[in-house]
Amino acid sequence: MMQKQQSDGFSVTTGLPRVVIVGAGFGGLRVARSLHDAPVQVTVIDKNNHHLFQPLLYQVATAGLSPADISAPIRSILKSQQNTTVLLAEVTGVDTERQLVLTAEREIPYDYLVIATGAAHSYFGHDEWSDFAPGLKTVTDATHIRRQVLLAFEAAEMESDPDRQQELMTFVLVGAGPTGVEMSGAIAELAHKALARDFRHIDPRSARVILVEAMPRILPAFPEKLAQKARKALNHLGVEVRTNSPVENIDREGVVVAGQRIPARNVIWTAGVAASPAGKWLQAEVDRAGRVKVQPDLSVPRLPNVFVIGDTSSLMQNGKPLPGVAPVAMQQGNYIGSLIVQKVKGSQASEPAFHYTNKGNLATVGRSFGIADFGRVRIWGFLGWLLWLAVHIFFLIGFRNRILVIFQWAWAYLTFQRGARLITYPRPSHSQQKELVEELL
Amino acid sequence: MMQKQQSDGFSVTTGLPRVVIVGAGFGGLRVARSLHDAPVQVTVIDKNNHHLFQPLLYQVATAGLSPADISAPIRSILKSQQNTTVLLAEVTGVDTERQLVLTAEREIPYDYLVIATGAAHSYFGHDEWSDFAPGLKTVTDATHIRRQVLLAFEAAEMESDPDRQQELMTFVLVGAGPTGVEMSGAIAELAHKALARDFRHIDPRSARVILVEAMPRILPAFPEKLAQKARKALNHLGVEVRTNSPVENIDREGVVVAGQRIPARNVIWTAGVAASPAGKWLQAEVDRAGRVKVQPDLSVPRLPNVFVIGDTSSLMQNGKPLPGVAPVAMQQGNYIGSLIVQKVKGSQASEPAFHYTNKGNLATVGRSFGIADFGRVRIWGFLGWLLWLAVHIFFLIGFRNRILVIFQWAWAYLTFQRGARLITYPRPSHSQQKELVEELL
Numbered sequence: 001m002m003q004k005q006q007s008d009g010f011s012v013t014t015g016l017p018r019v020v021i022v023g024a025g026f027g028g029l030r031v032a033r034s035l036h037d038a039p040v041q042v043t044v045i046d047k048n049n050h051h052l053f054q055p056l057l058y059q060v061a062t063a064g065l066s067p068a069d070i071s072a073p074i075r076s077i078l079k080s081q082q083n084t085t086v087l088l089a090e091v092t093g094v095d096t097e098r099q100l101v102l103t104a105e106r107e108i109p110y111d112y113l114v115i116a117t118g119a120a121h122s123y124f125g126h127d128e129w130s131d132f133a134p135g136l137k138t139v140t141d142a143t144h145i146r147r148q149v150l151l152a153f154e155a156a157e158m159e160s161d162p163d164r165q166q167e168l169m170t171f172v173l174v175g176a177g178p179t180g181v182e183m184s185g186a187i188a189e190l191a192h193k194a195l196a197r198d199f200r201h202i203d204p205r206s207a208r209v210i211l212v213e214a215m216p217r218i219l220p221a222f223p224e225k226l227a228q229k230a231r232k233a234l235n236h237l238g239v240e241v242r243t244n245s246p247v248e249n250i251d252r253e254g255v256v257v258a259g260q261r262i263p264a265r266n267v268i269w270t271a272g273v274a275a276s277p278a279g280k281w282l283q284a285e286v287d288r289a290g291r292v293k294v295q296p297d298l299s300v301p302r303l304p305n306v307f308v309i310g311d312t313s314s315l316m317q318n319g320k321p322l323p324g325v326a327p328v329a330m331q332q333g334n335y336i337g338s339l340i341v342q343k344v345k346g347s348q349a350s351e352p353a354f355h356y357t358n359k360g361n362l363a364t365v366g367r368s369f370g371i372a373d374f375g376r377v378r379i380w381g382f383l384g385w386l387l388w389l390a391v392h393i394f395f396l397i398g399f400r401n402r403i404l405v406i407f408q409w410a411w412a413y414l415t416f417q418r419g420a421r422l423i424t425y426p427r428p429s430h431s432q433q434k435e436l437v438e439e440l441l
Numbered sequence: 442m443m444q445k446q447q448s449d450g451f452s453v454t455t456g457l458p459r460v461v462i463v464g465a466g467f468g469g470l471r472v473a474r475s476l477h478d479a480p481v482q483v484t485v486i487d488k489n490n491h492h493l494f495q496p497l498l499y500q501v502a503t504a505g506l507s508p509a510d511i512s513a514p515i516r517s518i519l520k521s522q523q524n525t526t527v528l529l530a531e532v533t534g535v536d537t538e539r540q541l542v543l544t545a546e547r548e549i550p551y552d553y554l555v556i557a558t559g560a561a562h563s564y565f566g567h568d569e570w571s572d573f574a575p576g577l578k579t580v581t582d583a584t585h586i587r588r589q590v591l592l593a594f595e596a597a598e599m600e601s602d603p604d605r606q607q608e609l610m611t612f613v614l615v616g617a618g619p620t621g622v623e624m625s626g627a628i629a630e631l632a633h634k635a636l637a638r639d640f641r642h643i644d645p646r647s648a649r650v651i652l653v654e655a656m657p658r659i660l661p662a663f664p665e666k667l668a669q670k671a672r673k674a675l676n677h678l679g680v681e682v683r684t685n686s687p688v689e690n691i692d693r694e695g696v697v698v699a700g701q702r703i704p705a706r707n708v709i710w711t712a713g714v715a716a717s718p719a720g721k722w723l724q725a726e727v728d729r730a731g732r733v734k735v736q737p738d739l740s741v742p743r744l745p746n747v748f749v750i751g752d753t754s755s756l757m758q759n760g761k762p763l764p765g766v767a768p769v770a771m772q773q774g775n776y777i778g779s780l781i782v783q784k785v786k787g788s789q790a791s792e793p794a795f796h797y798t799n800k801g802n803l804a805t806v807g808r809s810f811g812i813a814d815f816g817r818v819r820i821w822g823f824l825g826w827l828l829w830l831a832v833h834i835f836f837l838i839g840f841r842n843r844i845l846v847i848f849q850w851a852w853a854y855l856t857f858q859r860g861a862r863l864i865t866y867p868r869p870s871h872s873q874q875k876e877l878v879e880e881l882l
Contacts, residue, residue: 048864049591049595049862049863049864050862050863050864066507066508066509066510066861067507067863067865068507068861068862068863069507071863073639073862073863075636075639075640076639076862079638079639080638085641085642086639086641087598087599088595088598088599088864089599105599106599139863139865140865143865150490154490154529157528157529158528158529158530158546158547195516197520197521198514198516198517198520198527199516200526200527201526403848404845404848404849407844407845407848408845420507420509421490421491421509421514421517422490422491422508422509422512422514422580423489423490423491424508424580424581424584
C-alpha cells in the first residue's frame with residue numbers, strides 16, 4: 001500500500017499507529033525490519049542516506065576497502081517494505097509532550113518512538129585533542145584518517161631531516177579496545193608490507209606503530225588469556241603495545257604518555273565514546289558516558305512509548321552494563337519490534353524484560369590472526385581469523401557487498417596490496433557547497 | 442639501484458640525465474614506463490597520489506563504481522622501476538633558463554622535461570556558472586556530482602510543491618561529447634531503474650534528463666550515422682536531446698537554452714575544456730583552449746628539451762587538431778619515451794615527426810548500447826557495447842581493478858542496482874584540516 005502525499009507527506013496519517021525510528025544503524029534497522037508486516041506506519045530517520053557496517057570501518061581508514069563496500073543505501077534495504085518511509089534529515093530534538101520528533105524542516109508525529117542514534121567520540125573533557133587525534137565513527141572520519149596516514153608517508157619521503165622523518169612515520173593509537181587493536185594491526189601491515197617497496201628515500205618498514213592503553217591490559221572485554229595472545233600477535237606484526245599508559249596530552253607534535261613524550265605526527269583516537277544527545281532531547285537521566293538509563297523493557301522512565309537502544313542506552317545486566325557492540329543493538333532492535341507489535345495488538349500480557357545473550361566476542365590482529373571467545377570455548381590464531389572473517393561477512397548487509405569484500409580480502413591476502421590507496425580532498429569551495437546543499441534541502 | 446638521499450633527495454644527481462615528467466595521466470605514465478630501462482633518472486610529479494582512469498569517471502559520478510575502482514597509486518604502478526622517483530607535489534611554474542621545475546617546497550632540476558598535465562573545465566568566460574554546473578575531471582568532482590544527484594531525489598521526496606519537485610528531478614547536461622552522452626544515459630538509468638522503487642512520495646521514473654548541445658549534432662567526433670544511432674538510444678532511455686541549443690545562462694534556478702528557460706536544480710557541465718597553465722609556465726604560444734602549440738616532435742619552440750603532450754598540447758595533423766583523448770596522449774607518451782632514449786644515446790639521426798594512428802572511437806549509451814567507429818567498419822548496438830566494455834577493461838590499469846569493475850558491472854547489469862549510492866560530505870572543520878594537511882606536507 002503506497003501512502004499518497006497530502007500537504008506534507010511525513011505527517012499524513014493512514015490511521016495506523018505511527019512508529020518513528022531515529023537512526024538506521026544495527027539497532028534501528030532491526031526494529032524497522034521486524035515491523036515488516038505489522039499494522040503500523042514506520043518512518044526511519046537518519047542523517048546519512050546509508051547504513052554503515054561500522055565493524056569494518058577501520059579497513060576503509062587503512063585503504064583496504066572502499067566506503068561503498070561497507071555501506072548500503074537505507075532506502076534500498078527497506079524498499080520492499082511498503083509500510084516504511086525513509087527520511088534523510090538531522091533530528092534536532094523531541095517534543096515528548098506533543099509526541100513530535102523535531103528536524104530543521106518539519107515535525108514528525110509519533111505514537112511509538114525508538115531512538116537508536118549510536119555514539120560519537122569522547123575525549124574525556126579534552127576536546128582540543130580532537131584536532132590532532134581524529135576518531136573513527138563515520139565514512140568521512142575514515143577517509144580523513146586514510147588521507148592523513150597516506151600523506152604522512154608522502155611527507156616523510158620529501159623530508160630530509162631524519163628525526164622529522166621518523167616523527168612522520170610514527171603512528172600512535174590511543175585506546176586498546178577492538179578498534180585500536182584492529183587498526184594498529186592494519187596500519188603495521190600497510191607500512192611494513194603494502195608500502196614496503198613504493199618509496200625511494202624512506203623505508204616504510206621502519207615506521208613505528210604504538211598502541212597505548214591506560215588500563216593494565218588490552219581488550220578488556222576478552223578473557224585475559226586471549227588478550228595476551230592478541231598482544232603477542234601485535235608484537236609479531238611490529239606494533240609496540242604500552243599498557244598502564246594514560247595519555248596526558250596530545251598536540252601537533254605528538255603525545256605525552258605516562259610522563260613521556262612520543263614525537264608523532266599521526267595520532268588516532270580509539271578510546272572513549274559518548275552517546276548521542278538523546279538524553280538531552282528526552283530530558284532523561286543519563287550515565288557518565290551520556291547514555292540514557294532505560295527500564296528493563298528499554299523504555300525511558302515516565303515515557304512508556306519511547307525506547308532507547310544500542311550505544312545510546314545504558315542497561316545493567318547481572319550487575320554489569322551491557323557493552324556497546326552491534327549484537328546488543330541488534331537483539332534490542334528485535335525485542336522492541338515484537339514489543340511494539342504486542343502493544344499495537346492490544347495485548348495486555350506484560351512482555352518479559354530484555355535479556356542480552358552473548359553469542360561470542362571476536363577480534364582480529366592483521367591478516368591471519370584472530371581471537372574468539374565463546375565462554376567456555378576459546379579460539380585463537382588462523383582459525384580465529386577465519387571465524388572472524390566468516391561472521392563479519394555474514395552480517396555485511398547486501399549480497400553484492402559480501403562478494404566484493406571477500407574478493408578484496410582474498411586479493412589483499414595473496415598480494416599484500418591495498419586497493420583503496422586514494423588520497424582525496426574535500427572540494428575546495430566547501431562553504432559555498434555546504435550552502436548549496438543546505439539550500440537544496 | 443636505489444638512489445640514496447643527500448641533503449635533498451630530489452636534487453641528488455647520479456650523473457645520469459634527469460627526466461622530469463609532470464602529470465601521471467595516460468600520457469605521463471607512458472613516458473615513464475617507456476624509460477623503464479633507459480640510462481636516465483626519472484622523476485614523476487603529480488598533485489594526486491593516484492592515476493585516474495578518467496573515461497570511467499562518469500560511473501563514479503552516477504554511483505556505479507567507487508573511486509578506488511578506477512584509480513591506482515602512482516607509486517604502485519612504478520614501484521619496480523628503480524630509476525624512477527614519484528613526487529606528490531603541485532607544480533607552480535618552470536624556470537626554463539635554469540632548467541628547474543618549481544613547487545612550493547623545492548626546485549627540481551631537469552635535463553628533459555615532459556609536461557602532461559591534462560585539462561580542466563572551461564566555462565567559455567562564464568566562470569560564475571561553475572557554482573551551478575560542476576564539471577567532471579577529478580575524483581572530488583565525481584563524488585561531488587554523485588552527492589548532488591542523490592541529494593536531489595532526497596530533497597524531492599521531502600518537497601510538497603509539485604513544480605519544485607519536478608525542478609529537483611530535472612537534470613541538464615551541457616555538451617554532447619562522449620562524457621555528456623555517457624553521463625546522461627547513466628543518470629537516466631539511475632533514475633528510471635535503480636531508484637525506481639526506493640521512494641514513497643516521488644516516482645523517480647518521472648525524472649527528466651536533458652542533454653543540450655550548441656552544435657547541430659551530438660558526438661561530433663563520430664560519423665553522422667553512428668551519432669544518430671546514439672541519439673535514438675538516448676531517446677529510448679528517456680533522455681531528451683536538444684541540439685542547436687546554445688546555453689545562454691546558468692543560475693541556481695536552472696538554465697536558459699536557446700532563449701528558453703528550463704527550471705532545473707541539477708546542471709552538469711560536460712562541454713568545454715581548457716588546458717592546464719603549462720603555456721604560462723613556459724611562456725609559449727597557445728591556442729584558443731590554452732593548449733601549447735608544439736613542434737612535430739612535440740617539443741616547445743625554442744625549448745628543444747621540453748615536451749608537451751596529451752590534452753595540454755596542440756598539434757595539427759592532416760589539417761585538423763588532434764582530439765583530446767587518451768589514445769593520443771598514450772601514443773605521444775610512447776613516442777617521447779623513445780625520443781628521449783635516442784637523444785640520451787647521442788643518436789644524431791632525426792626522429793620522424795609524431796604521427797597519431799586513430800585505432801577507433803568508442804562511446805556507450807546506457808548498459809547495452811554502444812557505438813564504435815573504426816573508419817570503414819562501424820558497429821552499434823549490443824555488440825558495440827561489448828566492444829566498449831572490453832576495451833575499457835583492457836586499459837584499466839591493475840588486474841584487481843579490472844576484476845572488481847567487471848563484477849560490479851555484471852551485478853548492476855543483472856539487478857539494475859548501484860553499489861556506490863553513498864552521500865558523503867567533506868569533513869566539517871575543513872579549513873582547519875586543510876591547514877593541518879599543508880602543515881604536514
